[in-house]
Structure formats: C-alpha cells, structure tokens
Amino acid sequence: MGTSPDYPPYENIDAAAGGEIVGLDIDIALAIADKLGYELKIAPSDFDGLIAALQSERVDFVMSGMSVTEERKQSVDFSDIYYVASNMIVSLKDSGYDSLDDLAGKKVGVQLGSTQENVVSGIEKPDVLKLNKIPDLIQALKADRVDAVIVEDAVAAGYAGANEDLKIAAIPASDEGEGYAIAFPKGSELTEPFNKALQELKDDGTLQQMIDKWFGTESTAGTMGKGGGLHFERLEKYFGYILRGVYVTLLFTLVSAAFGFVWGAILSLFKLSKVAVLRGFSTVYTSIFRGTPLLLQLALIYYAVPQLTGYNIPPLLAAGLAFGLNSAAYLSETIRGGILAVDKGQREAALSLGIPYRTMMFSIIMPQAVKNILPALVNECVALVKESSLVSVIGVADLMRRATVVQANTFLAFEPLLVVGAIYYVLVLALTSVARLLERRMRRSD
Structure with a gap:
C-alpha cells in the first residue's frame, strides 16, 4: 500500500x-x-x-x-x-475570509496533486501556491506568504484546534462531493x-x-x-523518534561518501588515462551528472529501476546510489586536481625505479593527492549531510522526514524544523572538528 x-x-x-x-x-x-x-x-x-x-x-x-x-x-x-469529505478555508483569525468569494485576487495555498487544486478554480483571479505537504502550507500561512489555505475538513479542524491563531470556514460541497x-x-x-x-x-x-x-x-x-509563540514542550515525547533519524542520515552520508570517493577516484584515473575511450566515458559521465539536478537523478533511479528491470529497489539503496553517483562526478575533478598537484618528479622517480604504474598511483601519488584535497573532501561530506534531506521525498525516514511526521502529529509547522535544523548544525560541526584533527595529524606526519 x-x-x-x-x-x-x-x-x-x-x-x-x-x-x-x-x-x-x-x-x-x-x-x-x-x-x-x-x-x-x-x-x-x-x-x-x-x-x-x-x-x-x-x-x-x-x-x-x-x-x-x-x-x-x-x-x-x-x-x-x-x-465523502468537504473542504475548508484555513486562515489567520482576523483575516475575515469566510468564503471563496472573499479570496478573489488573494494568494491561496493548496497541496500539490490534490483535488484542492480544482477548488481554487472557483476563485476569481487567485494567486495559487502549491506545496508538497500540508505542514508547509500552514507554515506559509503563519509567515504571511499566503492569505489562506484550502484543505480537507478533518485536517483543517486539527490545525485550527491546535493553533488558536487560525480559524476555519466551510466551503459548500459540490453535488458530487x-x-x-x-x-x-x-x-x-x-x-x-x-x-x-x-x-x-x-x-x-x-x-x-x-x-x-x-x-x-x-x-x-x-x-x-493553545496559545501563540513557540511550543517546544509539545515535542518532548517526539525527541527520541527525531534522534533516531540521526542514524539514518549518518549511515546514508557515509555510504554515499565512500561510494562517491571510490567511484570518483576511478573516474579521475580514467580522465588521466591514455585510453581515449576511458577519457571520453569519464568526461560524458561527469557532464551528465553535473548538468542535471540531483533530485531528478534520485527520482529516475527510484521510479525507473523497477519499471526497467523489475527490481523493486529499496528507497535507502536508491538514495545512496543516486547521491554516490552524483558525488563521484564532482569528486573526480577534485581528485584529478589533487593528483596533478603532486610533483611530477615523484612519478618519474617511481617509474625509473621500476615501480609498476598501479602501485605507484595507489601507494605514492594517491595518498599525497588525498592529503592535498582533504578540505575539499570534507566540504563534500558536509554537503552530503545537508543534501540528505532530499531523500525524504521518497519516504526515507531521515531527519527531515521525521520532522515532517512530527509536524503532522503535533499540528506544529515551525518548531520541529528548528529542532532538526539544530541537529544538522551539530552534525556538521562534529564533522568539521574531526576533519581538523585529521588535518593536524597529517601535517605532523610530514
């Protein structure tokens, strides 16, 4: 289901x-x-x-x-x-919007892909905002980005009951309902x-x-x-659920980063290869993955793989594959630059000593290249941590997805986002601190 x-x-x-x-x-x-x-x-x-x-x-x-x-x-x-349900107008308490006629020329929010999109056709010259999730619409309403939101009656009653600054007004049902x-x-x-x-x-x-x-x-x-202001006390029993998303986010980030680094290193060697086919493949690959949106790549892998192969790829695997393939395209250029930054004399010395090319690259050149590009690698990992929020669109229970769940449970649109934002910030700080310690250790090894 x-x-x-x-x-x-x-x-x-x-x-x-x-x-x-x-x-x-x-x-x-x-x-x-x-x-x-x-x-x-x-x-x-x-x-x-x-x-x-x-x-x-x-x-x-x-x-x-x-x-x-x-x-x-x-x-x-x-x-x-x-x-059979009916629709309602959700607006701020003092707005005075009690019917569709009152919303003429106003900015109205609806859920993307819902039948509420059809309801706004009964409004004269509406300015329509379409968002994926109801909590996002409520937050837009509270931030004065929209004048009113149209949602189904039971959902509207829930938000109005939990937020005293909101009011609801029924929309007469059509003959069909x-x-x-x-x-x-x-x-x-x-x-x-x-x-x-x-x-x-x-x-x-x-x-x-x-x-x-x-x-x-x-x-x-x-x-x-009820009441205005922030209500973090309502989130107390949800903190454990939110924190379990840290494991999913970190697991996804580490797997994507590792796969992206390995595949990016291989692509960088392809770009430095004397074989024209390998150079051409790596160039086209990088062009495609850097030239198309990551969200599009994620959707294509998640929805197209079952249709083309019959394999029902799990959401987390699809996300890791999409992010790893995308990250590799960027890292291949970073790693290539690190390799080229290593003094050519070391390569010539290794070859003159009869050291095989593969051994030279992986034992002599690559370690120095990684040391040179370590800050860029850390930046890529930080970007993966933050970009991991995109996986919520395919149902992966990461931090951002769990924030949406808590929004739906508590009818609070803002507070769960603040909590999750703080967790992301702590994760990034921890990652950058570990990177600094690693850089210092590598400098002492010179």
Whole structure:
C-alpha cells in the first residue's frame, strides 16, 4: 500500500508510539487485507509521488485520502468511494475570509496533486501556491506568504484546534462531493475483490465504526494546548523518534561518501588515462551528472529501476546510489586536481625505479593527492549531510522526514524544523572538528 503519512486522521506516523503508521485509511486497508488473506506492507511517499509509484509497480494500491477525478481516471483505476469529505478555508483569525468569494485576487495555498487544486478554480483571479505537504502550507500561512489555505475538513479542524491563531470556514460541497477511493494500476486484478470486501465493511457497519473512531472522540486537537509563540514542550515525547533519524542520515552520508570517493577516484584515473575511450566515458559521465539536478537523478533511479528491470529497489539503496553517483562526478575533478598537484618528479622517480604504474598511483601519488584535497573532501561530506534531506521525498525516514511526521502529529509547522535544523548544525560541526584533527595529524606526519 502506498500512502503519504502526513494527513491525519487518514494516515500519519504515530511518532510517540514507535513510528507506526495509523489512521482511517490504514484501518480500512488492514480490514480488507485480512478479508482477502493478504499481508499489508505500507510504503510511505510524498503525495505527488503516489501515482508514479503505482505506474512503476512499486506499490499494488494507494490509499491516501485520494479523491476520484476524471484526470486521475486516465492514469489509474479506482475502487468504490469509501468516504465523502468537504473542504475548508484555513486562515489567520482576523483575516475575515469566510468564503471563496472573499479570496478573489488573494494568494491561496493548496497541496500539490490534490483535488484542492480544482477548488481554487472557483476563485476569481487567485494567486495559487502549491506545496508538497500540508505542514508547509500552514507554515506559509503563519509567515504571511499566503492569505489562506484550502484543505480537507478533518485536517483543517486539527490545525485550527491546535493553533488558536487560525480559524476555519466551510466551503459548500459540490453535488458530487469529495469522494475518497482506493487507487489501483490500470487493469489491476485487485479492484474487484477490494470492492467486494469494501462493500462487506459497509454492510456490517465496520466502516462506519472506523469513521466514528477517527472523526469522533479520538480527536487530538484538544490535547495539544493553545496559545501563540513557540511550543517546544509539545515535542518532548517526539525527541527520541527525531534522534533516531540521526542514524539514518549518518549511515546514508557515509555510504554515499565512500561510494562517491571510490567511484570518483576511478573516474579521475580514467580522465588521466591514455585510453581515449576511458577519457571520453569519464568526461560524458561527469557532464551528465553535473548538468542535471540531483533530485531528478534520485527520482529516475527510484521510479525507473523497477519499471526497467523489475527490481523493486529499496528507497535507502536508491538514495545512496543516486547521491554516490552524483558525488563521484564532482569528486573526480577534485581528485584529478589533487593528483596533478603532486610533483611530477615523484612519478618519474617511481617509474625509473621500476615501480609498476598501479602501485605507484595507489601507494605514492594517491595518498599525497588525498592529503592535498582533504578540505575539499570534507566540504563534500558536509554537503552530503545537508543534501540528505532530499531523500525524504521518497519516504526515507531521515531527519527531515521525521520532522515532517512530527509536524503532522503535533499540528506544529515551525518548531520541529528548528529542532532538526539544530541537529544538522551539530552534525556538521562534529564533522568539521574531526576533519581538523585529521588535518593536524597529517601535517605532523610530514
């Protein structure tokens, strides 16, 4: 099951209880899987990547508060509707925005890829801001980057209940309403049995019990406290969950850096080779990976590999591969410069003594080159630590992804980002301190 777990009460990660994904959609999916004899495995992703995950066969179906639209029907098949929701306007308390007419000519925020994008068509000359995540939209609202945000009713109520500086106003539903359904790849064999199981849940009242559970007495808004200013006290029970992201971030950084250095060293030797094919390959490789965005490379590896090879590459492996390949393109030039900076006399002396070329490069030239380029290598590692936040878009539970999860759990848009920013800063300081100690030791060895 593919889902975007930042949309309570439909799906979100319960960070305070070990990181389990919970919500209405999860309960429905578990009940259907149980009826059909399947084991449910949940694959988190950003909302705008869910259709791509279906089309690349990374997931068998999607449940993520996804509305049935004619445009989406061109790409996927839908089950019967299991819940009908309405939309609401979220704005600052004194804004006076109570209807779509009040938003004429205003800047309005919506989630990218959501049906709320269609709602703004009913506004006269809107200035629309589209972002991936609801917490980002709320933060933009509080920072006065948008005048109002349009989101689904239950989500809007959660944010308004946890932030007394926000208010909500209902948007009259269309004749069709906002129907949520399960999405499948075109021609999926699961559509019919899922519809049958879903109808059984409706007939025996189980579905209504689930809806009452998540939209009734279990509202979390009232338990979070209110008031202006910063509320770091609400994050106390989430610190352990956030800190576990340090391990993922460091593991990813070390693997990417090691792979990037090894492959970059090989590419640098290709560039210095007398073989034209090797020089041409390394030049084209560097040009491609330095000339295209890293995020694009990450998306291509994550979504294209399963489609082209049939191998469902894990998100962390896809991220490590993308970042390693990208880093190697930059490091190859750095290492090549370090090699060329070594005095030519050492190479000539080694050759005159009959030392084989490979031994000379790896035992004499390369160690001196690494010493010369150590500051540049440290800078690359620092960049990898910070750029690792990009892996959150494919569901890797790094620091940035965990911040988003806590945002969804607490309905706080700003405080989790400050905490994670401080952790990134500490990691970079630690890395640069270790690099300075290594530089001093290498100088003493001269």
